[in-house]
Amino acid sequence: MPPRLAFDHRSHLYSLDCVLYEAVTEQRSFSGTSWHLVHQHINEQLRALRRGAHQPARSR
Numbered sequence: 001m002p003p004r005l006a007f008d009h010r011s012h013l014y015s016l017d018c019v020l021y022e023a024v025t026e027q028r029s030f031s032g033t034s035w036h037l038v039h040q041h042i043n044e045q046l047r048a049l050r051r052g053a054h055q056p057a058r059s060r
Contacts, residue, residue: 021046 021029030040 021049024049 018029029046030037030044032040
């Protein structure tokens with residue numbers, strides 16, 4: 001996470017991506033304590049979204 005003075009359009013896009021990821025998957029992107037979360041956001045990749053994982057069932 002960038003320091004407060006370093007916020008720009010990229011940090012806003014990253015934040016939006018995190019919110020959208022949670023909205024689509026219904027799971028938080030990372031979990032743990034504050035320091036653990038910071039480490040994960042900096043050093044780890046999000047789990048890939050599976051195609052069709054959250055598509056509603058088709059009615060016949």
